[in-house]
Amino acid sequence: MQVIEFIASYGPWAWIVAGIILLALELVAPGGYLLWMGVAAVITGLFSLFQPLDWPIEWLIFGVLSLVTITAWVRFNRNRPSQTDRPYLNRRADRFVGHEAELEQAIHDGFGRMVLGDTVWRVSGPDLPAGRRVRVIGHDGAVLQVEPIEGSASERLR
Template sequence: MQVIEFVIAYGPWAWVVAGLVLLALELVAPGGILVWMGISAVVTGLIALFQAPPWPVQWLIFGVLSLVSIFVWLRWSKDRKETSDRPLLNRRAEQLAGQEAVLDQPISHGFGRVVLGDTVWRVSGPDLPVGQRVRITGSQGNVLTVEPVSG
């Protein structure tokens, strides 16, 4: 009951304080939902400050603003394509495409191994002997696909 007494005592400022609390909670638990509820609460407080509608109408304003803003944000963020200046970040196998390496273990029955830097990679391709120079053409998960380098 203390919350209701606080809201009645401070009126529109209770909405602003609640909005700021929701915005602060968004920093602790990010997800995007609380920010829109916080903004809706602040807007409801500003409306209540200048118009002073009854409490049920204020809750209706808050609810509608929250639902509409969250719905719009979810639709917009779902349709938005994320672009990156480093699209292969955290895709080590895909970054290796086009590089050449020497087989450390022969490819037999479709699989072998190469050493690139400090990592041993499993490779797939045609059967080839140890020491054969290969070019990485792509990857399937953590298995690099290779082809022999001629010449």
């Protein structure tokens, strides 16, 4: 009961101070939830500063504002794409889509090999001879899918 009496005696200022404490706690334990609860507490304090309300109504406003702001933050944060300076860090095969190279080993029965970067990759595609230039069009796990490049130098020599 002393907490309720304390909040009732200081009124709106108790909400503002509690909001500032929650905002400060967000610095210590980041995660976003305390941030939005602190914002809700400060808004509740400012609202009750200009419009005196009973403490149950103030708690209702605080609870509703907390739920609304946290829900909005979670939905926004979930749909936001992650930004990174290395988007293909753990997706090496994606990095090579669109690259062109020569086949190291002929594609026979749908599979062959080629060198890209510092790795020998298994490739799949139509049967092609070794040395033929191909373009990576996709991948299936660690197997790169390739297609022949029309009009390549080796094609013109034939």
